[in-house]
Amino acid sequence: MPTCLPLVLRRCHTCASGSFRANGKFRVNANHKLLDAWLLALCTTCGETTKLTVLERAHVRSIRPELLDRMHGNDPGLAAELLQDPVLRRRNHIALDWTDAWRLDTGEPAGPAGPAGDMDREVIDVSVRFAARIPVRPVRLIAEGCGLSRAEAGRLITDGKLVSAIRLTGRTAADFTFMLKR
Secondary structure: OOOOEEEOOOOOOOOOOOEEEEEEEEEEEEEEOOOEEEEEEEEEOOOOEEEEEEEEEHHHHHHHHHHHHHHHHOOOHEEEEEEEEHHHHHHHEEEEEEEOOOOOOOOOOOOOOOOHHHHHHOOEEEEEEOOOOOEEEEHHHHHHHHOOOOHHHHHHHOOOOOOEEEOOOOEOOEEEEEEEOO
C-alpha cells in the first residue's frame, strides 16, 4: 500500500535534476467557458515548479463538479489517482519512482494457528492484493512478507517450492497468488 506520492521522473529545465515531488496542489485556470488544470510538482533539487497537464481546454459543463471541487480543494487523494493514470503519464511524458513510497501490510494470518503455525504447514497459499498500482518485484514482496532473504526466495523458485501463475522474477502491479511448499 502507498505511504506517500511517488517521485515524478522528468528533467528539470533549471538545474537538470531528474525528479520532482508532487505535493497534491492543483492550479485551475478559466478562459471564458474553457478550463485548464494542472497538477503542480516541485523539483527535488532546486524547488522549481513544473505543471503536469490534467485538463486542457475542457468545457466547464463537461467536467464533473466533484472533480472540480477536489482540484480546488487540493485533494492529495486526487493527485495520487491522477499520477497512477497511464493517460496522464503518457501525455506529460513522465514516469514514476515508487522507491520508499510504499509499505507491505501483511494483515492478519488466516486461522487460529498464528504466524508461527502458518510457517510450519507443508503448503501455504497466499493472495497478494495491491491497494494501488505500484510496480514491484514479487520476489521482493514474498521475501519481505515471509521473512526470507531474496536469495533464499530465488532458490525456492528455482527448486519449484515457490510457484505462481505469474512470473515471479519480473515486475508486476496486478494482484496475484503464490504457493510456498516447505
